[in-house]
Amino acid sequence: MLISLNELKKLVKITVADDELFRLIGSRLVEIERVEDLAPKYKKIYAAKVIDCEDIPETHLHLCKIDAGDKLNAEIDTEHNNYIQVVCGAPNVKKGMMAAWIAPGAIVPATYGTPEPFEISARKLRGFMSYGMLAAADELALGTDHDGIIELDPKNAKPGDAIVDILDLNDKIIEVENKSLTHRPDCFGLIGFAREVAGVLGQPFDINYDEIEKTIYDNTATSKNANKLIVKISDYSICPRYAARVFTFKSLPERSPYLTADDIFLIKAGMKPISPIVDATNLIMLRTGQPLHAFDYDKFVKIDGSNNPKIGIRLARKGEKLLLLDGEEVELIDTDIVITSGDTPVALAGAMGGDSTKIDKDTKKIIVEIACFSLYNLRKTQMAHGIFSEAITRFTKGRPAFDIEPAIVEALDVFKKLGGENTGSVLDVNANIYDEKGEPKHAIVNITAAEINALLGSDYSEELIIKTLTNTGFKITRKNSELEIVAPLWRTDIHIKEDIIEEVGRLLGFDNLPINFPQRPFVCSEIDPMLAFKTKLRIILSDRLSANEVLTYSFVSKTLQEKVGEDSQDSYQIVNSISPELECFRQSIVPSLLDKIRDNEKTGFEDFTLYELNQVTKKAWGLNDEKVPVMKTQLGLTTFGDYYQAKYFLSELSRTMNLNFELQPIEKSSLLEPLHAAAIYLNDTQIGELGEIKSSILRQFKLTSTISALTINLDSCLSADKKQKTSIKLSKFPSVSRDLTLRVANEAKYIDIESGIKEVLSKISDIIYIIKPVSIFRKPKENHKNLSFHLEIASKTKTLDSKEISDIIEQVTNSLKTLGAEVV
Amino acid sequence: MSSLEELKLELKKLGQEYAKIKTMPEAERKSFGEKLNARKSAILTAIHKQEEIAESVNIEPIDLTAPFGENTKPFKPTRGTKHPLTTELDRVAEIYRQMGFNVIEARQLDDEFHMFDSLNFPTGHPARDGYDTFRTSEGFIPPAHTSTMQYRALTRFRDHLDKYGQIAVVVPGRVFRNEDVDATHEHTFYQCEGVFVSRDATLGQLLATWQNFFETYYGQKLHIKTQPGFFPFTEPSLEFQIEKPKSLSGKGDGWLEMGGCGMIHPNVLRTAGINPEVYKGFAWGGGIDRLVMLKFGINDVRYFESGKLEFLKEF
Numbered sequence A: 001m002l003i004s005l006n007e008l009k010k011l012v013k014i015t016v017a018d019d020e021l022f023r024l025i026g027s028r029l030v031e032i033e034r035v036e037d038l039a040p041k042y043k044k045i046y047a048a049k050v051i052d053c054e055d056i057p058e059t060h061l062h063l064c065k066i067d068a069g070d071k072l073n074a075e076i077d078t079e080h081n082n083y084i085q086v087v088c089g090a091p092n093v094k095k096g097m098m099a100a101w102i103a104p105g106a107i108v109p110a111t112y113g114t115p116e117p118f119e120i121s122a123r124k125l126r127g128f129m130s131y132g133m134l135a136a137a138d139e140l141a142l143g144t145d146h147d148g149i150i151e152l153d154p155k156n157a158k159p160g161d162a163i164v165d166i167l168d169l170n171d172k173i174i175e176v177e178n179k180s181l182t183h184r185p186d187c188f189g190l191i192g193f194a195r196e197v198a199g200v201l202g203q204p205f206d207i208n209y210d211e212i213e214k215t216i217y218d219n220t221a222t223s224k225n226a227n228k229l230i231v232k233i234s235d236y237s238i239c240p241r242y243a244a245r246v247f248t249f250k251s252l253p254e255r256s257p258y259l260t261a262d263d264i265f266l267i268k269a270g271m272k273p274i275s276p277i278v279d280a281t282n283l284i285m286l287r288t289g290q291p292l293h294a295f296d297y298d299k300f301v302k303i304d305g306s307n308n309p310k311i312g313i314r315l316a317r318k319g320e321k322l323l324l325l326d327g328e329e330v331e332l333i334d335t336d337i338v339i340t341s342g343d344t345p346v347a348l349a350g351a352m353g354g355d356s357t358k359i360d361k362d363t364k365k366i367i368v369e370i371a372c373f374s375l376y377n378l379r380k381t382q383m384a385h386g387i388f389s390e391a392i393t394r395f396t397k398g399r400p401a402f403d404i405e406p407a408i409v410e411a412l413d414v415f416k417k418l419g420g421e422n423t424g425s426v427l428d429v430n431a432n433i434y435d436e437k438g439e440p441k442h443a444i445v446n447i448t449a450a451e452i453n454a455l456l457g458s459d460y461s462e463e464l465i466i467k468t469l470t471n472t473g474f475k476i477t478r479k480n481s482e483l484e485i486v487a488p489l490w491r492t493d494i495h496i497k498e499d500i501i502e503e504v505g506r507l508l509g510f511d512n513l514p515i516n517f518p519q520r521p522f523v524c525s526e527i528d529p530m531l532a533f534k535t536k537l538r539i540i541l542s543d544r545l546s547a548n549e550v551l552t553y554s555f556v557s558k559t560l561q562e563k564v565g566e567d568s569q570d571s572y573q574i575v576n577s578i579s580p581e582l583e584c585f586r587q588s589i590v591p592s593l594l595d596k597i598r599d600n601e602k603t604g605f606e607d608f609t610l611y612e613l614n615q616v617t618k619k620a621w622g623l624n625d626e627k628v629p630v631m632k633t634q635l636g637l638t639t640f641g642d643y644y645q646a647k648y649f650l651s652e653l654s655r656t657m658n659l660n661f662e663l664q665p666i667e668k669s670s671l672l673e674p675l676h677a678a679a680i681y682l683n684d685t686q687i688g689e690l691g692e693i694k695s696s697i698l699r700q701f702k703l704t705s706t707i708s709a710l711t712i713n714l715d716s717c718l719s720a721d722k723k724q725k726t727s728i729k730l731s732k733f734p735s736v737s738r739d740l741t742l743r744v745a746n747e748a749k750y751i752d753i754e755s756g757i758k759e760v761l762s763k764i765s766d767i768i769y770i771i772k773p774v775s776i777f778r779k780p781k782e783n784h785k786n787l788s789f790h791l792e793i794a795s796k797t798k799t800l801d802s803k804e805i806s807d808i809i810e811q812v813t814n815s816l817k818t819l820g821a822e823v824v
Numbered sequence B: 001m002s003s004l005e006e007l008k009l010e011l012k013k014l015g016q017e018y019a020k021i022k023t024m025p026e027a028e029r030k031s032f033g034e035k036l037n038a039r040k041s042a043i044l045t046a047i048h049k050q051e052e053i054a055e056s057v058n059i060e061p062i063d064l065t066a067p068f069g070e071n072t073k074p075f076k077p078t079r080g081t082k083h084p085l086t087t088e089l090d091r092v093a094e095i096y097r098q099m100g101f102n103v104i105e106a107r108q109l110d111d112e113f114h115m116f117d118s119l120n121f122p123t124g125h126p127a128r129d130g131y132d133t134f135r136t137s138e139g140f141i142p143p144a145h146t147s148t149m150q151y152r153a154l155t156r157f158r159d160h161l162d163k164y165g166q167i168a169v170v171v172p173g174r175v176f177r178n179e180d181v182d183a184t185h186e187h188t189f190y191q192c193e194g195v196f197v198s199r200d201a202t203l204g205q206l207l208a209t210w211q212n213f214f215e216t217y218y219g220q221k222l223h224i225k226t227q228p229g230f231f232p233f234t235e236p237s238l239e240f241q242i243e244k245p246k247s248l249s250g251k252g253d254g255w256l257e258m259g260g261c262g263m264i265h266p267n268v269l270r271t272a273g274i275n276p277e278v279y280k281g282f283a284w285g286g287g288i289d290r291l292v293m294l295k296f297g298i299n300d301v302r303y304f305e306s307g308k309l310e311f312l313k314e315f
Helices: A005-011 A018-028 A070-076 A190-200 A209-222 A261-268 A276-288 A297-304 A375-385 A390-395 A405-417 A449-456 A462-471 A497-508 A529-544 A558-563 A590-602 A643-657 A695-700 A714-719 A750-763 A802-817 B004-023 B026-058 B084-099 B126-131 B146-156 B159-164 B203-218 B266-271 B289-296
Strands: A002-004 A032-037 A045-055 A062-067 A084-088 A098-102 A122-125 A128-131 A172-176 A230-233 A241-249 A292-296 A310-315 A321-323 A329-331 A337-341 A344-348 A365-372 A420-426 A444-447 A475-479 A482-486 A609-616 A632-640 A662-665 A672-682 A685-693 A707-713 A736-745 A767-777 A784-795 B166-176 B188-198 B224-228 B234-243 B255-264 B280-287
Touching: A002 A005, A002 A261, A005 A172, A005 A190, A018 A032, A018 A172, A018 A190, A018 B224, A070 A084, A084 A128, A190 A276, A190 A462, A230 A241, A241 A310, A241 A405, A261 A276, A276 A292, A276 A390, A276 A405, A292 A297, A292 A344, A297 A337, A297 A344, A297 A365, A310 A365, A321 A344, A337 A375, A365 A405, A365 A420, A375 A390, A405 A420, A444 A497, A449 A462, A449 A497, A449 B203, A462 A475, A462 A482, A462 A497, A497 B234, A529 A609, A529 A632, A529 A643, A529 A714, A529 B084, A558 A590, A590 A609, A590 A632, A590 A707, A632 A643, A632 A714, A643 A672, A643 A685, A643 A707, A685 A695, A685 A714, A707 A714, A736 A750, A736 A802, A750 A767, A750 A784, A750 A802, A784 A802, B004 B026, B084 B166, B084 B188, B084 B203, B084 B289, B146 B166, B146 B188, B146 B266, B146 B280, B159 B166, B188 B203, B188 B255, B203 B224, B203 B234, B203 B255, B203 B280, B234 B280, B255 B266, B280 B289
Parallel strands: A230 A310
Antiparallel strands: A002 A172, A032 A172, A045 A062, A045 A098, A062 A084, A122 A128, A241 A365, A241 A420, A292 A365, A310 A337, A321 A329, A337 A344, A444 A482, A475 A482, A609 A632, A632 A707, A662 A672, A672 A685, A685 A707, A736 A784, A767 A784, B166 B188, B188 B280, B224 B234, B234 B255, B255 B280
């Protein structure tokens, strides 16, 4: 929404500098996106009278002499007898008109502030010097019209007058972020906005709604109602209030050939002048926040064929179609609200009028509709038909039913001025919106100053609170210790004490609140064990094991899932996904990582490890106690290299996490090559898998190296019992080292041999040992392999001599013979 | 200066001099020995210098500006990387813990109740549309804000009200919005939510708490300012801004929007089984991605989930 500072100043006495005003509005009313200062944009643009205008042969151009006042005439063009020569291509340029002239050296306003500002110069066109240019509306950034140059009203402008003065462009335009006023429909009009600005400045606001209400009722009572309007609302929930007035014209007012003050008002608000009737409805909307719509009375009546307009408001029926004002035919949905003549839809309520009741040059009588509709329905209408007009923007904030009166009054005023006579009115069909006494229902909140101060942490006096709220239309009476606060009718957002507290805090400035800290007991705070665990894992994986942490999307494509053999049906599907790439909530991390390897290879990275710690889910896991999907936090890791590379990561994690992982042959895996993969168990439960990715899968990711993956469900690790930390024993006597190479059959398991050695050594009393594998060697095609170990052995009681060592080794080798191992 | 050979010869001769000590009268031995030692030390120093000069002649200069030496391969240290977002989330959680807040993590798939109903969004209210939420065919919602965890934070720590007189929780998490992606918009991003409830919580305390967080995070005193905002789950509702910190080349005139905050709506407390007549609360929440982007001068939010090592190796 665009607000003109000059218009605001007409309604509120601004007591602070502009910048301070913008700061106050920003901190106490609404987010300001930007403020545009118009004056510099229109520098060196003047009113100039066209004195002479001749066609330049064989072109569309005209050679003009203009009068921009003696001073400018003499200063700019010394050749042409005290006039300025300008070449103009506009078809409507004519002798005697008052035009807007952009002087040499000025920037074309439409390009002002853009990356390429266009500076007007004096230059030769078709052999004629042209000093500056006569401007069209679009060049002046006063509309989109480029059909001809704009014409100024000679009553308001004389040659040489600066355009900023004539067109009230010494102004600043405040662009408001609409979202930050979602709950304040009353602020979407100049009057409502100004009231809040007055409140922010600590001033009472002049425009008194109570009086306006009375006038309305008077008007309705005394109107002649020559044209009786029959209004039928099918359901008050879609249209709580519907008012209309009929205006009869002798002849419809015509558009002024000049750019008028009303035009400028509309343009500053970002709207386009169209015709006096439409402009009038828009002007009222901009002032009051209440959108209006005008129908051609005769066309309206003719559709139904009756004597008087039978206005119906109902939901559209499926399949109904409506040709709109903009020439587009829409197929209505069953949540659209339509205005009907009899039963025939003639307008899409709140959104756009219909073509069949459009005002044209023959219109003599109009019906002006002032109503409010359900924001829920209009919201859907807006989305379904893609209509984002100024009117529907206001309706979808929820127009208060009792805030239509100002527009009804203004309509009477404005259309009378245009020559219309009010020949029919209807105000209320729905009596239910009034209370038992027939009065409008106000929201009432009882609260004490102490309660207000308690929540804000402030120390405002009751007096200041009363004054502050009264300024913006609240009515307050002291009742015992409490304040009875009656909200104005336009405030549909006031319901509870906190709403009043917000008003006080906001209008007096949240930034003025005293800042202090909550008291805190000396209690150690907790951190989610999973968060702490993930932090620890990142240290191990990134800092210690040189892996690279990535984050990838939680949503993946069906294609990706198919590539790795996951069942997309088991994924939660996003119904409104941005693209098929982001359709399924992921079931595991590794596929997302595989998807990132190739691109990194292309940029020159080799032998890298990727990992991610994140949440995954699948339908098969079901719902938890809260009836939401069970989610698991998973570690996914991919690394260049074979099974043993992935196993290295697992064993390092096992060591640092103090968890006893067990590996067992994997039965089947869609992702891993079963003969080169293992299932990871913790306390007899499978918690993950590791191994080499099937080459058929790698090919689909355009990967040629061997890549292994590791997947661990971390929730199970968190809940598992930690194994006892190995107590490290050291001997004060020197250790002796021996290397031992054993030949075993190809099928022999490494773990059996290692356990065999350990078993013997453990039985020998008083010794401490360390055993490390050194190499596993097999010649191609041989059916046996050599396992080499390095042993460090020390006694706890003495220095071992070589005989004692040899005895120990012999015990080991003898025992291993039973396992089919021979010392080499 | 003597040559290296001469010096070595002199050292040899000096060695022979030591033999004389034995034949000397007792009284002279000490001073003679000291002289010899001093002389020896001087010769050794001179030899060392000579050797250094001689060796330096043999050392060829290298190109200090080259990335690696001649006839060697590019040096590739293996170094792991942590994602800047997770590192920063840890930092954020750590600061809040020091302030006394418990930390829990947000879920990544949630439902209408937690995302909207429990947060006082009226059914069918357009405010629900404002969050551009994704939905699954079952009606589950990948949450669009970490506020989806408020109900859980309040109920899980409700017993703290009796035990310690307050609930203090922050919730970092990944959130999702149906938005077109560009350099400043991502459909997937991170937020951190804060919730505090006590008998005497005030708006002033909320401002103090969040300000202190940012002052700690940026290591300097910071001015704050607010704007009126609108969230169904807080009343009053505010938008919170901080002065642009010096570390981000702030000069005291720029402001950074950090997120929304306010006093918890009584309906939200009531839904979570907390009596709003007795207890008051405040809540706040803001994005993490932008903190990280500002901190490291990252100009495109899409890098975060790109999985590109070229980007990640910077951290």
